[in-house]
Amino acid sequence: MNKIIFLLTAAIVVAIIFFVPPIKGLGELAKIIFFHVPTAWVAVVAFFSSAFFAAKFLRTRDFSADELSARAAKLGFVFVLLSTISGAIFSKLTWGAYWNWDPRQTTIFVLILIYGAYLTLRAAVTDEKIRAKVSAVYSLLSVLTVPFLVFVLPRMYFSLHPSPISSSGVEMDSAVVIVLIAALIDATLIFIRLMRKGD
């Protein structure tokens, strides 16, 4: 798996530098999206993975599920920070400000808060059994914010965030789409590899 990830990552980097044309209207600097979008994707995947293993722990009381839930949250926290930083740079390049509480920025920031709260809760409880129980319950409780972030928040606030898909279809060069999909697969594989690291 390591070799596949290494080769795929190398191929994506080469493609971004030499083959992907400057993104329409955003220029060369906007190529940061090949880092930003996959890290944001993994941050969300890790969030749901953590909740999935939390539910599994509560159902089975299997502590390996708790470990996986915690590992997914730790990885998610790293990925969400990377995504936020790269997103802020992209925002500065295109809109002239690092931060403006756009619905997508709010969503990613709420993810940071949830991951931070989950990891702080784990650090604050010393008893292993209680820690596993309370962090699993919190992980599932925090999933409740998802419908709000996905369906309600975008209606409440105007978004400047570029939407790649509109009613007329995908508004991106085909090379960009292919490399972006490859980057998403690559980031997902990296996440899976890191999740299995302790096995």
Added chain:
Amino acid sequence: MKLSRCRFDAVSAIVRKDFLLNLRRRATFAAMMMFALTATASLSLSTGGALLDEKFLAAILWVVIFFAAGAGIAGTFDDEAQAGTLPTLKLYGDAQAILFGKMFVAFLSLVALSTFILPIFLILFDVGVEKIFLLLVTVLLGLIGLSAAGTLTAALTTSAAVKGGLFPILLFPVTLPIFLPAIRLTEISFTVAPVDSSLLVVVAAFDAILILAASILYDYL
């Protein structure tokens, strides 16, 4: 019918018990009120009579309520945790009765808090309320969600080594779906702008979701 009657009795017994304990331990309640008063007064004083935007005023009101609520309901399960009586209480009553009893007491405390701080806030910031009924409904709906999420969060932090700072950290992200629409509705209540009733539906729906989630998840603790 008999079961629901039995559960209602258990819930009201928990409410009575916690109410009496709160009377004995008035300091927590006083701290919550004083926190709200101090925060409101310091913000009003520091802005020094400046003309503040309705959106900003609405946000200030909810931030004060949120953190004062944290000071008041974070220790909801502390008495039982310190005395080690929670497992016994769960044996005699049932877990759901304990949760709903404590949730109701938390809600009553927050209603008392809002009854105290809302008029002071409106006077100190010289806010003209255009839609008083909307403001009251928004506050009540917001408090229901805060009580539901707050009670479960209080149960989560009972065994934590650091409680004071942890409670708002855990509570804020999960109450955000109530917090943001409530701020918008409060802002509307200060102005002549038309009411966006879909936001009321959002807050009420998340109240229901939080109560249901707290009920389901509390059984696993």
